[in-house]
Amino acid sequence: MxxxxxxxxxxxxxxxxxxxxxxxxxxxxxxxxxxxxxxxxxxxxxxxxxxxxxxxxxxxxxGQTVEARERAGIAAARTVIDVLDGKEPVGLIA
Structure with a gap:
């Protein structure tokens, strides 16, 4: 190095x-x-x-910045909305 x-x-x-x-x-x-x-x-x-x-x-x-927490919260909310709308969540691991 x-x-x-x-x-x-x-x-x-x-x-x-x-x-x-x-x-x-x-x-x-x-x-x-x-x-x-x-x-x-x-x-x-x-x-x-x-x-x-x-x-x-x-x-x-x-990774525990205000911005990182905000992005994680938004991503979680989008996932919940997708599931409630009958869509497959982004990033789903099967």
Whole structure:
């Protein structure tokens, strides 16, 4: 990975080896990281990722913005209306 790269993980904490990430950050092998998930949650007070100014960590809440909640509510309402109208809901998984 280029030393100018930032790694972003919003999926699963286990996708990134945090010890390897800390090592890469300490040695300037990566520019930084943005993490919404961690290997162990909640994050411990002694987690070394806390020591970097170029690491941003959210408490698995990055998708909990006002806008995201509004979109989810609208999508749920549309689904209910579709079902009441006898239509197949968008995104139905059978």
């Amino acid at each position: 280029k030393d100018t790269a930032f790694i972003i993980n919003t999926a699963r904490g286990s996708l990134i080896d945090e010890a390897a990430l800390v090592d890469a950050l300490e040695h300037g092998q990566i520019a930084g990281a943005a993490l919404d998930v961690l290997e162990t949650e909640p994050m411990s007070k002694d987690n070394p990722l806390r020591n970097f100014d170029n690491v941003w960590i959210t408490s698995h809440l990055a």
